[in-house]
């Protein structure tokens with residue numbers, strides 16, 4: 212009796228700057244796609260073969276062709292999803308999706324309108340939402356929920372490692388059903404997700420040089436594997452840039468990176484610090500940019516801090532659906 216799928220490794224095939232994605236297949240025979248496993252959303256969408264060539268961002272990626280799949284089931288319901296940067300529109304279809312060797316019959320969206328900005332910069336084809344079902348557009352059961360209902364995972368969790376050093380391990384790893392001890396050390400610290408069934412937790416403060424500068428009375432942090440950077444309220448990020456010695460354009464002198472102060476996020480009773488190395492992106496020998504951006508997300512969702520790849524690459528993250536909690540451990 213072989214215990215299958217205790218945990219499944221999906222190695223993102225390529226790391227390009229701060230984009231992390233892995234390969235799935237849809238249809239019979241399988242059509243291959245690169246997708247971001249995105250905790251900030253809960254739907255699966257893929258560019259459609261029926262998208263107009265006018266949509267460069269759709270036409271320049273792998274596209275799903277239902278006419279080539281023997282397991283395709285027609286649906287046709289309209290679909291639209293909003294990201295921080297533009298929305299993707301299309302229609303629903305159903306087919307066999309294989310994620311790390313696990314089969315699910317999945318309702319997903321064929322995207323027929325994909326905004327050029329920023330999707331022409333996408334190194335991935337589509338998005339596989341790993342968020343909770345209650346944020347799924349059209350009430351579609353998300354992929355991970357379909358896998359959970361097969362009762363094949365040892366634990367109802369998934370874990371994400373985002374490599375910081377692209378020259379070493381290309382990309383990272385998502386594990387379904389457990390964690391991978393080769394990518395973290397020490398113990399996990401767990402934080403309960405807040406009420407709304409999103410991958411968000413209570414942030415107690417943001418500090419620089421030991422002084423809490425922002426979120427002094429507590430605020431919300433979204434742990435978002437679909438974001439590259441760290442997003443905070445605009446005024447706070449502007450002030451933060453000054454505090455760490457970056458210009459208004461978020462640039463810094465590359466030889467000053469070592470001396471930059473750590474930025475700490477307090478979760479539970481623990482400080483999670485990012486050094487200059489962690490929060491600076493080297494775009495070349497002499498162009499260093501702070502990987503923060505200011506965005507005012509209006510209430511009731513905002514004000515929030517969105518912690519993306521810059522944070523996750525330093526702190527190995529376990530997303531626990533059984534206990535509704537997020538665990539952090541120091542990444543290798």
Ligand SMILES: CCc1nc(N)nc(N)c1-c1ccc2c(c1)N(CCCOC)[C@H](c1ccccc1)CC2
Pocket residue numbers: 229230231247249250251252294295296329330331332333334338435436437438439520
């Ligand atoms: C994964 C979907 C998603 N989900 C959530 N929750 N947040 C956001 N922001 C995105 C999102 C949408 C579009 C794009 C994106 C991310 N990109 C970042 C990949 C991050 O990979 C981890 C790339 C990029 C390149 C240049 C400038 C901006 C963005 C391509 C475009």
